[in-house]
Amino acid sequence: xxxxxxxxxxxxxxxxxxxxxxxxxxxxxxxxxxxxxxxxxxxxxxxxxxxxxxxxxxxxxxxxxxxxxxxxxxxxxxxxxxxxxxxxxxxxxxxxxxxxxxxxxxxxxxxxxxxxxxxxxxxxxxxxxxxxxxxxxxxxxxxxxxxxxxxxxxxxxxxxxxxxxxxxxxxxxxxxxxxxxxxxxxxxxxxxxxxxxxxxxxxxxxxxxxxxxxxxxxxxxxxxxxxxxxxxxxxxxxxxxxxxxxxxxxxxxxxxxxxxxxxxxxxxxxxxxxxxxxxxxxxxxxxxxxxxxxxxxxxxxxxxxxxxxxxxxxxxxxxxxxxxxx
Numbered sequence: 001x002x003x004x005x006x007x008x009x010x011x012x013x014x015x016x017x018x019x020x021x022x023x024x025x026x027x028x029x030x031x032x033x034x035x036x037x038x039x040x041x042x043x044x045x046x047x048x049x050x051x052x053x054x055x056x057x058x059x060x061x062x063x064x065x066x067x068x069x070x071x072x073x074x075x076x077x078x079x080x081x082x083x084x085x086x087x088x089x090x091x092x093x094x095x096x097x098x099x100x101x102x103x104x105x106x107x108x109x110x111x112x113x114x115x116x117x118x119x120x121x122x123x124x125x126x127x128x129x130x131x132x133x134x135x136x137x138x139x140x141x142x143x144x145x146x147x148x149x150x151x152x153x154x155x156x157x158x159x160x161x162x163x164x165x166x167x168x169x170x171x172x173x174x175x176x177x178x179x180x181x182x183x184x185x186x187x188x189x190x191x192x193x194x195x196x197x198x199x200x201x202x203x204x205x206x207x208x209x210x211x212x213x214x215x216x217x218x219x220x221x222x223x224x225x226x227x228x229x230x231x232x233x234x235x236x237x238x239x240x241x242x243x244x245x246x247x248x249x250x251x252x253x254x255x256x257x258x259x260x261x262x263x264x265x266x267x268x269x270x271x272x273x274x275x276x277x278x279x280x281x282x283x284x285x286x287x288x289x290x291x292x293x294x295x296x297x298x299x300x301x302x303x304x305x306x307x308x309x310x311x312x313x314x315x316x317x318x319x320x321x322x323x324x325x326x
Contacts, residue, residue: 063179068118068127071302079190083183093301096276102126110134115175120145123156140175160227212323219271220281269294269322294322
């Protein structure tokens, strides 16, 4: 990705020059002020004013960004850096995203946001409703589904496709630049750094694909579906997965087919959602364990203290190990 053109560096040098000149002038004034007069100046608060003036002229308000999900918030922070203040609404891996209900604090965060980033494709419909209710004339919105050409009914777990995350990062860089043109060059540099940081993830995907493409796997939900496709894996029991994701009871025939895959060892691994496991999924998870079929837990929310890149790579490593077992 090419860097944006910008005069941020020259502007920063000029600001530093101005600050140095102001500091030297104020210091010379303070040195020439007699002690009693200096004391009177302190009492009047003029020294406090001088100290405020000593703050860097380049200080600026950060761009307020609200992310529906924390992996988009992570990308926004990586691209925005110190020039963005990011708030993520869904941020706990212990929370079931499908059961989330927006609160008054969520509405307040949205009302103050300059940029909002969310998934779309009916994954976070509460966000769409709140955006319509909290209309902002200058608010910028980044919707991952729109960028990827996805619609309700498609697999909404778009963050499991690094190519889509690149588009989200690009859109965020453009939105941040529109909100804070003075730091356009910095946003472009961080966008390039983000793109480069995904290269090891791309390489890991290619490596696993070369080693395991064509192997059959199954899952209790389609959380990992887009990544499984990128790996060239043969995903089975997709009707069962959609039923679980949509909160409906899977058909008896779909459950029977799933059980048969496990009992006959037709699949090499079972992927399951660590954040939302209903009764039907739990039964199949226990059956897989009884049949000594490797089980791999995946999450819909980025764990605390990590990054999108590390999160994805860690789950790939776990799956690679499971598929490599005899």
